[in-house]
Amino acid sequence: MVSTSTLCKNLLNVKNIIIEDVKLWSDKDAVRHLTIKATPHKRDQNRCPICGAKCPGYDTGRISRTWRALDFGGVIVQIVADTLRIECPRHGVHVASVPWAYPGSRFTKEFETSTAWLATQLNKSAVARYMRVSWDTVGKIISRVREDIEPNLNGRLDGLVEIGIDETSYRKGHKYITVVVNHATNTVVWAHEGHGKAILTLFMEKLSQQQRESIRVVTGDGARWITSCVKEYLPNCTRCIDAFHVVEWAMEALDKVRRQSWHEAKSVAEAYGKQRRGRPKVNDEKHAEFLAAKKHAQAIKGATYSLGKAPENLTTTQEAKLEMIQLSNNRLYRAYKLKEMLRLLLKMTDVEAAESELTRWVNWARHCRIPEFVELQRKIMRHKDHILNTIQLQVSNARVESTNNKIKLIIRRSFGFRNIQNMLDMVLLVCSNLNIPLPNRP
Numbered sequence: 001m002v003s004t005s006t007l008c009k010n011l012l013n014v015k016n017i018i019i020e021d022v023k024l025w026s027d028k029d030a031v032r033h034l035t036i037k038a039t040p041h042k043r044d045q046n047r048c049p050i051c052g053a054k055c056p057g058y059d060t061g062r063i064s065r066t067w068r069a070l071d072f073g074g075v076i077v078q079i080v081a082d083t084l085r086i087e088c089p090r091h092g093v094h095v096a097s098v099p100w101a102y103p104g105s106r107f108t109k110e111f112e113t114s115t116a117w118l119a120t121q122l123n124k125s126a127v128a129r130y131m132r133v134s135w136d137t138v139g140k141i142i143s144r145v146r147e148d149i150e151p152n153l154n155g156r157l158d159g160l161v162e163i164g165i166d167e168t169s170y171r172k173g174h175k176y177i178t179v180v181v182n183h184a185t186n187t188v189v190w191a192h193e194g195h196g197k198a199i200l201t202l203f204m205e206k207l208s209q210q211q212r213e214s215i216r217v218v219t220g221d222g223a224r225w226i227t228s229c230v231k232e233y234l235p236n237c238t239r240c241i242d243a244f245h246v247v248e249w250a251m252e253a254l255d256k257v258r259r260q261s262w263h264e265a266k267s268v269a270e271a272y273g274k275q276r277r278g279r280p281k282v283n284d285e286k287h288a289e290f291l292a293a294k295k296h297a298q299a300i301k302g303a304t305y306s307l308g309k310a311p312e313n314l315t316t317t318q319e320a321k322l323e324m325i326q327l328s329n330n331r332l333y334r335a336y337k338l339k340e341m342l343r344l345l346l347k348m349t350d351v352e353a354a355e356s357e358l359t360r361w362v363n364w365a366r367h368c369r370i371p372e373f374v375e376l377q378r379k380i381m382r383h384k385d386h387i388l389n390t391i392q393l394q395v396s397n398a399r400v401e402s403t404n405n406k407i408k409l410i411i412r413r414s415f416g417f418r419n420i421q422n423m424l425d426m427v428l429l430v431c432s433n434l435n436i437p438l439p440n441r442p
């Protein structure tokens, strides 16, 4: 039979440890706890938590501390050990490190890596509830694990060729974070709070001359601060606009037209409704007109998906809605066709053909008598060169868009961390090739 000491050492997966005592007890809620009294081996005592060097003790007072380890079959496990303060010649006075935990943490390393792994996979309430810690604690854990797995983030900035710059808002658009993505690996290489030129300058300043020289393509939305920053720091680089941003502009314009059409159709239906008196008669023309107007208004109201999706992906109902709009609302249908033409020309591979198609589109939009699209046409003209660069260099739109959505999702999920750095570390941890080690896996 294995001894209690061997069993504890194996379950905790800490080698350089002396088990002094083990107690099993129940708290007032009848939750069972296992408290393991332990001491690090002599050679792991008195070590600086920053550099790991053996250091002289600072004072003789020992303080008993508790760390949470992973549960054993639902039983809450704690390690209790006496710690003392040491004085490192380089880092000053600190509490000596213990081999089972990251400096400053009250959890074991395995507890923290398991929590971080779960946080990258599950929603926040599931992680916090299962691990019995607050979501804010999960945030701190993520930062410690990220720091341990990848202490030198600068390595991510080497050998970049195509990068994407994106800003994402959270807290209802009151706060922003800016991320830089490596298109070749689909990983985030840099993330920072805030947006605008000052923030992007921080990234550019972080790059060495050699790192700047390897970058050939920068993509992003139409923001002027990206263009001016690229001109200043990466003069040999081609500036592109991610195609999905251009489609988004067209979708926004289209949705404005749709909302206006809906309001108009609704007031027509309401006007018919007011003219009606009593029950509808047989062959009541007015009533039939009222019903048709009402149906028309409803179709426009619920047509966001029919208008937004690619035609080949439409369901039969959505197709029917689109047909109804084609027959009854010329203006909205023209707006839809303008959006579709723009979306399709962005998929073209021959840049010359795309340019002449874009000229045709601009001419049509300029004379379409839909103010939203006349405005969009001006915006497209301002960004024409960058749009054509995107087509010429064939920057993969689908991949860039999916990375962008993934980042947005992570930010939404990490919402609630009090410390912004925890959120940035979550983005860096999830959008990377890093592997979070889980206990006792080969």
Ligand SMILES: [Zn+2]
Binding pocket: 048, 049, 050, 051, 052, 053, 088, 089, 090, 091, 092
């Ligand atoms: Zn030190």
